[in-house]
Amino acid sequence: MREKNRWLIALSAVAIHLSIGSAYAYSVFQNPLSETLGWERSQVSLAFTIAIFFLGISAAAFGQFVEKNGPRKSALLAAVLFASGIIGSGLAVSLGSLTLFYVTYGVLGGMGLGLGYISPVSTLVKWFPDRRGLATGMAVFGFGAGALIAGPIAAQLIGILGIASTFYILGVTYFVLMVAGASYIAKPPVGWVPKGMEPGTVSGGKYDIKGTEDLAQLTAKEASKTKRFYLLWIMMFINISTGLMLISVASPMAQEKVGMTAIAAASMVGFMGLFNGGGRIGWSSASDYIGRSRIYPIFFAIQLVAFLILPNINNVIIFQILIFIVLTIYGGGFAVLPAFIGDLFGTKQLGAIHGLILTAWSMAGVMGPLLVAYIRDVTNSYDATFYIFAVFLVVAFATSLLMVKDINRIKAIKEKKLSEKVS
Template sequence: MKKEKNRWLIALSAVAIHLSIGSAYAYSVYTNPINELAGWSATQITMAFTIAIVFLGLSAAVFGRFVENNGPGKSAILAAVLFSSGQIGAGVAVLIESLPLFWIMYGAVGGMGLGIGYIAPVSTLVKWFPDRRGLATGMAVFGFGAGALITSPVAAELISITGVSNTFFILGTFYFLLMILGASYIARPPQGWMPAGMKKASSPVKDRVKEDLAQLTANEAVKTKRFWLLWVMMFINISAGIMIISVASPMAQDMAGLSVAAAASMVGIMGIFNGAGRIGWAGISDYIGRPAVFSVFFIIQIIAFLILPFITHPVLFPLVIIVVMTCYGGGFASLPAFIGDMFGTKQLGAIHGYILTAWSMAGVMGPIAVSSLKEISGSYTPTFYLFTALLIIAFIVSLITARDVKKIRENNKQNSAA
C-alpha cells in the first residue's frame, strides 16, 4: 500500500506553484526598464499583462477538464512549462526588441501557464480539506498574492545587476524548478478520503461541515442559476479591485496628496493586505458561510466607495483602500470553497475555470472604466459612483444566492427524509 500523503505538504506544494505564477502581479517593475531599453510605450508594455490576464481566464476555462482528467501533478507540470517559457520568451523578445513576440510569449503563452497553474492546486486542496475548505484554498491563493511581494524587490535588483532579459531568463528558470518541485508531490486524495476528525459519526468538525448542495459536472453547473449568480459576484468584486490596483499610485497622489514615495509604499502594503485577506476572509467563510462572507465584502466596499471621494487625509485614504484590497483577495480565496459547497468536487477544477472567465473580463473592464472616466471628467469620483452602483447589484445578487442555497438545502433535507 502506498503511504498516505500529508495534506499540509500538499498545501505547501500548492503554495510553491502559486508563489511562482503570482509573480505576474509584480509586472509593473519591468515597465520603466523595458521602456528605456526598447523604447516601447507604457501602454504597449502594459498590454502584455492585460493579454496575460485574459489568457488566464480563458485557459482556466478551456483546460479545466484537462486538470480533472489528468490530475494536479501533470497539470502543474504543463503550467510550469508554459509559464516559464513565457518568461524566458519575454526575455528573448526584449533582447531582439520584438513587441509582438513579447505579447505572444509573456501574454499568451505565460497567461496559459497562469490559468492552468492557478486552478490545478486549488481544486485539489478543496478535496484534501473538506473540513477547512476556505482556509486551505486561502493559503494557496495567499501564495499568489505573496508572489508579487517576493518577486518585486528581487526582480528590481536583478534588473539593475544583469539587465531585463537576463532577469526574465533567471526568474523563468527559477519558477520552473519551484513549480516542478510542487508538482512532484501534489496529488488528489484517495477516493472517499476524509481527515481523522471527520471519520467519527459525530464530532465538532463533522457537525460543522455542511453537505454539498449537489455533485454536478461542469456542463450541468453552467445550466444552473446559482452558477451565474456566482459569476456576476466575482466579476464585480474583481472589477472593483483591479480598478483600484490599476491606478492606485496616481489616484492616491491626486486625491489624498501622497508623495510618489508614499504612494509606492501604499501599493506595497496593498499587496500585503491583498494576501492577508485571502487567508483571513477564507478562514472566516468556514464559520459564517460563503454567501454571508460575500455579502460582507459588498457592504464594506459600498461604504468605502461612497466615502473615498471625500477623503483627503493621507493616512485615512490608504487605510480604506487597504480594506478594499482584503475583500478583493478574499473573494479569490473563498471562491473554490464556494464552488465546492454549491456544485460539489466532482469537476471542481473545470467549474472553477469557467467562473474565472469573470477575471478575464474584469481585467479589461476595470482599468478601461477608470481610465476612460478619468479622461472624460478629469476626476476619479465618477468611477467610484459607477462601481458603487455595481457593488449594490452584487450585494443584491449575494442575498439572492444565500436564499437559493438555503432553499436547495431545505429541499435536499426533505428529499433525504422522505
C-alpha cells in the same frame, strides 16, 4: 503506498502559486522596458492585460484537462508554459520585438497562469474537507504575495544584469519551484477524510451547511445550467473589477486625491500586495465559521460603504485604510471561491467549474482598468469612478442575497425530500 501529508500538499500548492503570482510584480518592468526599448507605456501595459485575459480563458479551457489528468500533470504543463513565457520574454527583449513579447509574456505566460492557478486548488479542497476555506486561502495567498517577493528581486536584477537576463533567471527559478510543487501534489484516496470527521461531510460554515453534504454533486456542464452558477459569476466579476480598478491606478490616484508623493504612493502599492495576500488567508479562514454564502454579502456591503466615503476623503491615513480594506476583500473573494464552489456544486469537477467561473477574471481584467482610465479622462477626476463602481457593488450585493435565497430554497427541497423518504 504511504499516505501523503496534506500540509505538504498545501505547501506544494503555495510553491506553484508563489511562482505564477509574480505576475503582479509586472509594474517593475514597465519603466525599464519603455526607457530601454522605446515602447510606449500603453504598449507595455497591454502585455499584462493580454496575460490576465488568457489567464481566465485558459482556466476555463484547461478545466476538464485538470479533472482528467490530475494535478501533477496539470501543474507540470503549467510550469512549462509559464516558464517558457518568462524565458521567451527575455528573448523578445533581446530581439526588441514587441509582437514576440505579447506572444510570450501575454499568451504563453497567461496560459501558464490560468492552468497553474486551478491545478492545485481542487485537490486542496479534497485534502481539507474540514477546513476548505483555510486550505484554498493558503494556496491563493501565495498568488497574492508572489509580487512581494518577486518585485524587489526583479528590480535588483534589472539594475545589475539588465531586463533580458532578469527574465531568463526568473523563468528558470519559477520552473524549478513549480516542478518541485508538482512532484509532490496528488489527489487523496477516494473517500478519504481526516481523523475525527465523518465521511461525506464538509465545512461550509458554522451557520451554513457545516456537517452536512454539499448542496449537489454536479459536472461542469450541469453546474453551468444552474442559476447559482451565473449568480456566482456576476459576484466574482464585480468583485474582481473593483479590485483591479484600484490596483491599476493606485499610485496616481493617491498622488492626485490626497497629495501623496510618488515614493509614498509606491510604498502604499507595496502594502496593497500585503493586504491582498493577508485577506486571502483571513477571509477564507473566517468563511469556515461564518459560512461562504454569508461572506460575500459582507464583502459587498463593506466595499459599498468604502466607495461612498472615498470621494470625500482628503486624509492620507484614512484613504490608505479604506484602500487596504478593499484589497483584503479583493484577495478574499479569490480565496473563498474554490471552497464556495465545492459547497454549491460538490468536488466532482471542481477544477473545471472553477475554471469556468474564472472567465470573470479575464473580463474584469479588461473592464476594470479601462473603465477607470476612461472615466478619469472624461471627468478629469477619480471621484466619479467611485460612485459608478458603487452602483456595481449595489448590484453585486443584491446578487449575493439572491444567492443566499437560492441556497436556502435548494436546502429546503432536499430536507423535504429527506423527511418524505424517512416517513
